[in-house]
Amino acid sequence: MTRYYLPAAIFGLLLAFWFSPDVQEIAAGVAIFLFGMLMLEDGFKLLGGGTLESVLEKATASTPRAISFGVLSTTLLQSSSLVSIVTISFLSAGLISLIGGVGIIFGANIGTTTGAWLVAGLGLKVNIAAYAMPMIAISVILVFQKAKALRGIGYALAGLGFLFLGIHYMKEGFDAFKDQIDLTRFALSGLLGLFVYSLIGTAATVVMQSSHATMVLILTALAAGQISYENALALAIGANIGTTITAIIGSLGANFQGKRLALAHLIFNMATAIVALLLIVPLREAVDWISDMVGIDPDDYAMKLAVFHTIFNVLGVALMLPTLGRLIPFLETRIPEPVPDVSRPRYLNEAVDEFPQTLEIALRKEVSHLYDNATELILHGLNLHRDQIFAAEDVAALVRKSRRPLELDLTEAYERRVKTLYSGIVEFTSRVGDKQVAPDIAERIFAHRDVASNIVQAVKSIKHLRKNVLRYTVRPQGVTTELYDDLRTQIARIAIEIKKLSLAEPEDRSALWLDQERARIEEDARSTTNRVGALIRKGELSPAAATSFMNDSGYAYDAMRDLIEAARSYYIERDSAMAEVERILSLDEEELNEAMTSKRPLEGAETDTRST
Incomplete structure (x- = not known):
């Protein structure tokens, strides 16, 4: 199955390009955005010089501190995937406890909502491409410097520039696409729409390996009027489910502790998604009430989607926190610690290589x-x-x-x-x-x-x-x-x-x-x-x-x-x-x-x- 995945994906893209040149701009925007995320991650790794890892080791003394660290680190890095991989790596090496790792994952889910706010509040209202070009130009000079700190700043600056540029091309692509094909014809209402578009959001995140990229795609499509607000909510819920795939893949090379954390991530995101789907009506009403209270325009659906994304992630953490006392024993029972084999390495695995x-x-x-x-x-x-x-x-x-x-x-x-x-x-x-x-x-x-x-x-x-x-x-x-x-x-x-x-x-x-x-x-x-x-x-x-x-x-x-x-x-x-x-x-x-x-x-x- 895996051997056919890449050729099928490339063929599908080429076919889409043939039917609509504007799809190229959207696809290029997604690719540039993902490339920007990779450069941003590399920049923080160079710039941090181990700072992220050192802080992570000390940030799990209590569950509130672990959650706070998850929120802060994901906000700074704009990558819950990177935070998840770092957490699995440290957990596999025995540096943090399982409950501390779960707390970080909870916080990372809240921190990932800041990306939606940045795109909805800034990326769709300002010509950010004008800022992207100078950032990329300056970053090239810094990347070629010998000093590690300067190279780290260069990579981070280039990452931000490519993020902005990717958002710009996605927005432009959807605006042009709107004149050719009206995707709102495929909108589905009711329970069927929630179910189908949740699956689409999950699949898109699995393919792109980034819920941030999926959310940007959803927001730009929503701003261009290519999808309905109701379907956008379902897509956002699906993106939260799909983001667990990164942790699952990262845990494949980890020990039993890393696999426990990946399972906790899956349980948390699935439970949060189910609650959001069941409470979709009261959540929409809550979004309208909060939007009116903070002065968000009733027709500014991109900002309202950012509000929804935040509400249901915070709600998920609030619901799951009281269950931690039962969740940890369940994880330990479901994935038991293997009987130690003194003849095989215990700590050297792919997860700690990162x-x-x-x-x-x-x-x-x-x-x-x-x-x-x-x-x-x-x-x-x-x-x-x-x-x-x-x-x-x-x-x-x-x-x-x-x-x-x-x-x-x-x-x-x-x-x-x-x-x-x-x-x-x-x-x-x-x-x-x-x-x-x-x-x-x-x-x-x-x-x-x-x-x-x-x-x-x-x-x-x-x-x-x-x-x-x-x-x-x-x-x-x-x-x-x-x-x-x-x-x-x-x-x-x-x-x-x-x-x-x-x-x-x-x-x-x-x-x-x-x-x-x-x-x-x-x-x-x-x-x-x-x-x-x-x-x-x-x-x-x-x-x-x-x-x-x-x-x-x-x-x-x-x-x-x-x-x-x-x-x-x-x-x-x-x-x-x-x-x-x-x-x-x-x-x-x-x-x-x-x-x-x-x-x-x-x-x-x-x-x-x-x-x-």
Whole structure:
């Protein structure tokens, strides 16, 4: 069906152009208007530099604030579709709650009515094409500037210019069209007219993907006398239903939360439309009363349509707000949260790809998910239960007691629970280069990818340890078992400390601790080397067993280094005021290298070979 849609649409337009050249002007007006909306959206994205996303994250503390944000943002952007997509993106990334997202959608429906007021009050009464041309001309100069803010202003200015120009051509097209064909001959009254024209309004919005464009088309046609006022009301109701298609399409690549929001949008707009259709007579009377009260001419049907559009959207919000307590549980029941699959990405989906803020935060959460999987595999690979280790008061004693081998195919578990996630993270970050992402955000995104790489390397190191851990720690075998128990204890201790770091408040996290741990790792590595040398000299450890253990200890200390480096990049905020102080006080790389090179060489063992 989809493959025939585009050719059919083009053929239909060409056929209409053949029968009436004036249709070309109307169609061109719609196209220019839609192009203007796209440029306006791009301009605000550049100009905002993430401002919209940042405000959205803070604007959902309460339902009234969420609704207010929906009204304000849609009024400024003149695109409820963009606000819906941003909201779905943030909801999918877990930055806002479902009830906050629903509140924004409610507000966006009210905010979209401002477009009708602007067109009816200004666009149809003033020669706005005269303003459009200078705006477009100036915008071209700004678009080619290097400064991001100037380019954003240029795109926004061009968007407004094309919006005005599109409205002008639609108006001119309908005025000329009126002299050839009188569309009012197709007017339908009564319930049939309401039903048919509501469907037409829905279909038009689905095709154009913009209720704003549909409303402009309705207003210009109404002003030119090509449709009746009654049918225009039905078209406006249908446009409100059709606008949900954008949210539905946007939710296809989202997680379950995004799909819940799209369903809420559909329910809200459908309920509002049904109420408007049932109460069409009292609503018309209310429009007449309000129009008389504010001084709108009785024959100014375009302005009266704007009043109607506002009334029924505000009425819809007023009716739906008391049902929020039931709507949210219904959405959660209708679209349940799927059982988490630890082997698949949870947060990386197409919906969060749209905006830099959600890109970064979703990736950060996915890296945390990867670390959770990796920590479990690392500890289980050492025959240690993660929950017991994190709850233990004496880690060394717990390690000495942990002799029972855990049923684990570490290679298979690595492929399923670590490599799959890491591949998703790498693929996700590779798409950043195709997007207009600020350098600082791109830098943090690539830093998260490096954190994931450190985590994966730590798991790979433990894979090398697994064989001899099973060999020497399931049954006590004297000094060799003690050496492997020490390695297990040190790795478990690092995992515990990183867990504490994750639970600490951001302002309480310090890079100094990580430097101390890194120095301690190097000291432990040197002590282990010296201890093994002493055991060889005493005859308590054979050179062959020593070589095997030193290879394994190399993997163990590499794993600890990778975990420490991952924790440093992930948890320590380098933009805080304390970061510079910590940088001065912390150990630098030269000091760490000095600590590493000061260790004595192992006597009687090859320490640079990693084969077991």
